[in-house]
Each structure stands twice: as C-alpha cells, then as structure tokens.
Amino acid sequence: MGSNPPTLVNLAHDIVKHATTITNYLQSHNLPQPSFASNSPAHPIPENDEKLSATRLALIEATKALQALAIGPSETTRLFGFTELCHLAAMQALCHFNVPQNIPLDNPVSLDELSTKTKVDKHVLGRFLRMAATNYYFVESKPGYFAHTAWSKTLATDEKMKQCIWFRHTELLPSAGKLVEAVEEYPGSDDPKETAFALAFSGETFFDYKEKNPDHMVRFGQFVDAFASGYVVDSPENIARGYPWEDVGRSGDGLVVDVGGGIGHISVAIGKEHGQLRFLVQDFEDLRKESEALALKNGLVGRVNFMAHDFFTEQPEEARRAGVYFLRNILHNWSDSYCRKILKPLVGAMGKESRIIICDIVLPEANSGMPKTQEERARALDLTMLAMFNARERSLEEWQALFRSVDDKLKITAVIGRPKMRMDCLIEVRLM
Numbered sequence: 001m002g003s004n005p006p007t008l009v010n011l012a013h014d015i016v017k018h019a020t021t022i023t024n025y026l027q028s029h030n031l032p033q034p035s036f037a038s039n040s041p042a043h044p045i046p047e048n049d050e051k052l053s054a055t056r057l058a059l060i061e062a063t064k065a066l067q068a069l070a071i072g073p074s075e076t077t078r079l080f081g082f083t084e085l086c087h088l089a090a091m092q093a094l095c096h097f098n099v100p101q102n103i104p105l106d107n108p109v110s111l112d113e114l115s116t117k118t119k120v121d122k123h124v125l126g127r128f129l130r131m132a133a134t135n136y137y138f139v140e141s142k143p144g145y146f147a148h149t150a151w152s153k154t155l156a157t158d159e160k161m162k163q164c165i166w167f168r169h170t171e172l173l174p175s176a177g178k179l180v181e182a183v184e185e186y187p188g189s190d191d192p193k194e195t196a197f198a199l200a201f202s203g204e205t206f207f208d209y210k211e212k213n214p215d216h217m218v219r220f221g222q223f224v225d226a227f228a229s230g231y232v233v234d235s236p237e238n239i240a241r242g243y244p245w246e247d248v249g250r251s252g253d254g255l256v257v258d259v260g261g262g263i264g265h266i267s268v269a270i271g272k273e274h275g276q277l278r279f280l281v282q283d284f285e286d287l288r289k290e291s292e293a294l295a296l297k298n299g300l301v302g303r304v305n306f307m308a309h310d311f312f313t314e315q316p317e318e319a320r321r322a323g324v325y326f327l328r329n330i331l332h333n334w335s336d337s338y339c340r341k342i343l344k345p346l347v348g349a350m351g352k353e354s355r356i357i358i359c360d361i362v363l364p365e366a367n368s369g370m371p372k373t374q375e376e377r378a379r380a381l382d383l384t385m386l387a388m389f390n391a392r393e394r395s396l397e398e399w400q401a402l403f404r405s406v407d408d409k410l411k412i413t414a415v416i417g418r419p420k421m422r423m424d425c426l427i428e429v430r431l432m
C-alpha cells in the first residue's frame with residue numbers, strides 16, 4: 001500500500017490520501033472526527049469496517065516512516081528510548097498518585113488543588129504533568145491549570161487502563177533490563193525459572209511471583225483485560241465469527257475443550273453464537289466459581305462446564321475424542337519443549353474427527369508486507385515472552401516444526417488471519 005520510493009513528499013501524499021478517506025467516511029457516517037478534546041471518543045475510527053481499518057493502518061505506517069525520515073538517523077540514535085522511558089516514569093507516577101481521577105472530566109483544575117488532593121509536591125507534580133502533556137495526556141489549559149484530553153480521560157474513566165502503564169513500568173521494564181544478563185547467564189535456556197524476569201524478581205517464575213504477591217496478580221489480570229479490549233488483541237467475538245465453528249457440530253459430538261481457558265470467556269462468546277456446541281473449560285480449580293458464574297450469567301449452564309485440569313497431564317475420558325481442543329494464548333507462554341508436553345496429551349486424546357485450534361500470533365516472514373507498526377507489536381510481544389517466560393511467538397515455519405516434533409502426522413490444515421482476525425491467527429491442526 002505504501003509509496004515507492006518512500007520519500008518525504010510521496011509519504012506526505014499518502015498521508016493526505018488516507019486521512020481524506022477516513023475523514024470522508026466519518027463525515028458520511030455522522031461520526032466525530034478524531035481530536036484531542038476530552039469529549040472525543042476513545043476509538044474514533046471504527047474497527048468493524050475492514051477497508052477503513054486497513055486505511056487507518058496505512059496512515060499510521062506512512063506517518064511513522066515520514067517522522068523517521070524527518071528526524072533522521074543520528075538524532076534517532078542519540079535520543080533512542082530517552083523520551084519513552086521518561087514518559088513511562090511520569091505516567092506511572094501520575095497513575096500511582098491517582099492524578100487522572102482527581103482532574104474533573106470536563107473542567108481544568110489548578111495545580112495547587114491537585115497537589116493538595118494527591119499529596120504530591122506541587123512542583124514535582126507539574127513536571128510529571130508537563131512531560132505527559134507533550135504526549136497528549138493532559139493539557140495545561142492556562143498556566144498552572146490542567147485538564148483532560150481524550151487520551152488522559154482513558155485513564156480517568158477506566159481503572160483497568162492504568163494497569164497497562166503499571167505492568168510496563170513495574171514488571172516489563174525491570175525484566176527487559178535483565179535480558180542481556182539472562183542471555184549470558186542461561187544461554188539457550190527454555191526453562192521458565194531461568195528468565196530475565198526471575199533475575200529481576202528474586203529468582204521467582206512469573207506465576208510463582210504472582211501467587212506470592214496477590215496485588216500483582218490482580219493488577220496483571222486487569223492489565224490483560226484492558227489490553228484485550230481494543231485494536232491490539234482479537235476480541236472473543238472475532239474468534240466466535242472468525243472460524244467455521246458450525247462444521248464442528250457436524251462431525252464428532254460438538255465438544256470444544258478450552259485448554260487453559262481461564263474462566264471460559266472465549267467459550268462463552270463462541271457458545272452464544274453456535275448453539276450446537278458444548279464446552280469444557282479446563283484450568284486451575286480456583287477459577288471454577290468465577291467460570292460457573294459466567295456461564296450462569298450468560299444462560300449457558302450445562303453447555304459451558306468447568307473442569308479442573310492440569311494441561312501437562314493426560315485428558316480424562318470425558319474430554320477424549322472432542323471435536324476441538326482449543327488453546328488461546330497458551331503456547332506462546334511456553335518454550336518448544338514445554339509446548340510438546342502440552343500437545344502430546346492432546347494428540348493422545350484426539351479421535352479421527354478431532355482438531356486442535358490454536359489462537360496465537362503467526363510472526364511474519366521477512367518482507368511479508370505486514371505493516372511495520374503491526375509487526376513491531378508482534379515482535380514486542382515475542383520479546384516480552386522471552387523476558388517473562390523464556391517463551392516465544394512463532395512464525396508459520398516454527399509452528400509447523402513444533403507440531404512435527406510432537407507427531408509426524410500432526411499437520412496445519414488452515415490458518416485464519418487477517419482480515420477476520422487482527423493480531424492473532426486461528427491455526428487449525430489435524431492428524432493426517
């Protein structure tokens with residue numbers, strides 16, 4: 001979609017073209033134009049129109065390239081990460097001291113009043129706010145008075161959004177800082193105990209640390225919720241509509257085993273759209289109550305059932321020969337050797353009609369044409385998996401090699417990606 005060659009002028013032309021398409025779409029649908037004003041919507045460009053979403057991505061892509069060319073190589077390197085790190089520190093401080101909640105949604109507040117309410121030194125508070133304002137979070141509407149923008153309002157109106165900042169600052173940043181040490185200390189390790197995270201957090205694995213620090217567990221859960229509620233991750237509805245689930249009921253008995261399914265929110269979303277399917281959500285016993293409450297709330301009692309099950313062990317009789325073994329965001333948390341330990345019991349339980357469906361990222365090959373902004377996010381998730389778990393995102397070739405190493409007959413039979421899905425793909429695997 002991009003201009004060739006990507007010169008300043010060609011990119012600027014692309015930007016005008018894409019911006020015009022989006023502006024006209026919003027106008028013709030009576031939707032507000034994107035703006036920094038605090039009453040502007042949090043998702044101004046609708047996600048459900050595939051062509052519009054592609055234009056939005058192309059616009060982001062062109063602006064990223066234009067900005068890189070305008071700043072140039074030397075300045076980019078000299079300032080690398082400098083402002084981003086300071087933004088993260090300032091934003092974490094502002095969220096920690098509940099500054100977004102203490103600014104009225106539609107009016108400015110004086111720095112004096114904000115300092116009294118939050119008990120943060122007025123001068124330090126002003127410095128954090130002025131840093132954040134250079135990134136469109138908050139605006140100094142007149143000297144010494146701060147108001148919300150649409151950006152900062154996301155933090156004021158949804159407590160969960162603050163955990164996106166908290167996670168990056170409090171868990172990812174210290175872990176990322178230990179990556180070099182981890183690579184030197186544990187060369188080639190695939191052990192979840194030998195990670196950058198463990199080096200940063202007193203030798204604990206990610207989940208052991210969470211168990212000992214329930215506050216981190218709660219915040220992490222809220223972060224995942226917030227992260228999954230926008231453009232970045234596929235919604236449960238995308239998954240429910242992205243795959244021909246109606247075929248599952250035709251062969252086998254319509255049973256979907258949601259392996260490591262959490263409280264079963266994906267099973268519920270698929271179950272609401274596909275009445276012929278039954279679901280067995282497998283996870284740790286402590287999620288049973290919440291899972292059963294979710295099924296009850298959605299009128300799916302009897303069709304969405306919970307079963308405590310450790311996915312490293314053999315499947316019990318009632319979960320054998322299921323139509324589907326579904327694993328969403330499970331295998332990317334584990335290295336290949338652990339993935340084999342998860343997949344082997346599933347292969348052992350599969351009947352002739354069974355399939356495994358994996359919902360995870362498929363990393364692009366070199367020069368695949370995937371927009372750089374998208375690829376950047378996928379690669380960032382890959383490095384996050386490395387730092388936190390010694391795990392990884394995988395390319396199609398790496399997925400294929402993993403399945404082959406479990407069983408020669410395990411073959412990828414379909415990959416559903418864009419435009420039906422966003423970041424993740426649905427990878428269908430069968431014994432052939």
Ligand SMILES: C[S@@+](CC[C@H](N)C(=O)[O-])C[C@H]1O[C@@H](n2cnc3c(N)ncnc32)[C@H](O)[C@@H]1O
Binds near residue numbers: 262266311312329
């Ligand atoms: C990243 S979450 C994904 C949850 C769900 N599939 C989703 O897409 O929202 C990983 C899940 O795996 C579960 N899990 C971790 N180890 C497990 C094990 N040994 N057996 C069963 N579930 C496990 C966790 O409790 C958690 O719910």
